[in-house]
Amino acid sequence: MTCDRNGGQRPPGLARLEPMYLTHLECPRCSRAIGAGSLRNLCPCGSPLLARYDLDAVRGAVSPSAIAGRDAGLWRYRELLPVAGEPVTMGEGWTPMLPARRYGSHIGVPRLLVKDDGLLPTGSFKARGAAVGVTRARELGARHVAMPTNGNAGAAWAAYAARAGLRATIAIPADAPTITRHECAAVGAEVLLVDGLISDAGRLIAGLVAESDGKIFNTSTLHEPYRVEGKKTMGLEIVEQLGWRLPDVIVYPTGGGVGLIGIHKALTELRDLGWIRGPLPRLVAVQSTGCAPVVRAFEAGLRNIEPWPDARTIAFGLTVPAPIGDELILDALYSTDGIAIAVPDEELLADLKAFGSREGLPLCPEGAACLTATRHLRARGWLTGHDQVVVLNTGTALKYPDVLAA
Numbered sequence: 001m002t003c004d005r006n007g008g009q010r011p012p013g014l015a016r017l018e019p020m021y022l023t024h025l026e027c028p029r030c031s032r033a034i035g036a037g038s039l040r041n042l043c044p045c046g047s048p049l050l051a052r053y054d055l056d057a058v059r060g061a062v063s064p065s066a067i068a069g070r071d072a073g074l075w076r077y078r079e080l081l082p083v084a085g086e087p088v089t090m091g092e093g094w095t096p097m098l099p100a101r102r103y104g105s106h107i108g109v110p111r112l113l114v115k116d117d118g119l120l121p122t123g124s125f126k127a128r129g130a131a132v133g134v135t136r137a138r139e140l141g142a143r144h145v146a147m148p149t150n151g152n153a154g155a156a157w158a159a160y161a162a163r164a165g166l167r168a169t170i171a172i173p174a175d176a177p178t179i180t181r182h183e184c185a186a187v188g189a190e191v192l193l194v195d196g197l198i199s200d201a202g203r204l205i206a207g208l209v210a211e212s213d214g215k216i217f218n219t220s221t222l223h224e225p226y227r228v229e230g231k232k233t234m235g236l237e238i239v240e241q242l243g244w245r246l247p248d249v250i251v252y253p254t255g256g257g258v259g260l261i262g263i264h265k266a267l268t269e270l271r272d273l274g275w276i277r278g279p280l281p282r283l284v285a286v287q288s289t290g291c292a293p294v295v296r297a298f299e300a301g302l303r304n305i306e307p308w309p310d311a312r313t314i315a316f317g318l319t320v321p322a323p324i325g326d327e328l329i330l331d332a333l334y335s336t337d338g339i340a341i342a343v344p345d346e347e348l349l350a351d352l353k354a355f356g357s358r359e360g361l362p363l364c365p366e367g368a369a370c371l372t373a374t375r376h377l378r379a380r381g382w383l384t385g386h387d388q389v390v391v392l393n394t395g396t397a398l399k400y401p402d403v404l405a406a
Contacts, residue, residue: 006094010188019057020084021080022082025049026049028328030046036051036082037140039140039224041223048324048328049225051082051226055272057261058080059273060138061079073286074092074093074094074237074344075093076093077236080296082229083135083139087131087139088134088135088160088163090163091121092127092128093237094237095115095237096115096116096119097182097241097390100113103371104389107291111388112234112389113247113389113390115238115393115397117393117394118393118394118395122159124151124399125259126152126153126155126156127159127160129153129159129228129258131160132230133164134157135164136226137224140244143215144206145167145216145218146168148170148172148199148220148221149170149172149180149198150320151316152180152394152395154184158170158187159183159187162187168188169205171201171202172193172194173195176316177261197322202220206220221325222256222261228261231261232263234259234262235250235262235263236266239270246278246281247281248387249383250263250281250282250284250389250390251286251373253286253367253370253392254318255288255316255323256323256324257285257325257326261332264280264332268280281336282338283338284340284373285338286341286342286372287318289316289343289344289345290311290319291312291320292308293322294306298333298339298340302330303326304326315345315348315364315366317365317395318366341373341376343369345375347372350372351375352371352397364394364399364400365403367393370392370393371391382399
């Protein structure tokens, strides 16, 4: 075994590609600094941990123009990723950002853009977090990962774990999209069906991890610090695809909120590097009226959420009644003058059809919810007709045949 610059061991055969600029993990709640050389879950205070980098060294090692000459994919940002060796990859990243002029003009937002992460491996944006999270877990010695999921995250982590040679145990609500359950099984994961919500699946996984005597690594949402690093590449790509400029607004479907947290982290790192200037885009957290704990907390001006009772929505990825990253989600909204908004299922279904008939791209229900939110915010005057607005479509519509049928 050999060691990386942070004291972690690399299994034989994982070639070192580039210097790694990861320095430590930091707790955003209590500011504790923790070494990054071993597998970590939450801070002792209970908060998620965030990866920190030597940004001065990154600035001296790479520039936007150098990144432009690299292969298309999320690994083009390797200096800002926590990976020392060969990545576990299936070609993820660098998804298109498509102008949606016809639908945008229809709702009064003619500069609307849709970033389509439904084209990623495993059919959703979850491939970003899985690629980086699995790679780092393998580097640090994990051999068996486990997590609860609403569907797409489990499918992605199961696939990348298989590619990395790791075992995976996935707990999934029985009501989750059937296709994602089959995806997990097809790549060899152990699938545990749960009568209940993702929070119930999370309790099952926590029990299995506790009984494993360290043999199973818990990769639940934000329980390890590297999934968010993969998700932050959405923000890096948005900025680079706009010519290292910032849009006015980024609209994001928010269940566990890792993507929103990651985008905000990417933007602040780019600002600290000096690669972007000016106010950060206003961030919008989109939820369902059937499960809107972030919206309720935001409207009350709070930094913590209360669990949402009887959570239920057709946008199953939004069915997270108590996201563990609540403080980070709300801080991202407050610090960018953003907003949280909830939309009803019947309207997101109508907007899915209205968008598809004008733009030819069927969205996942979570992505369609972002369209509904954008339409509402324009009608309220929170958005103007001059704003450049980026909406994230986080998955392919083909995973939701019942939604398409509706």
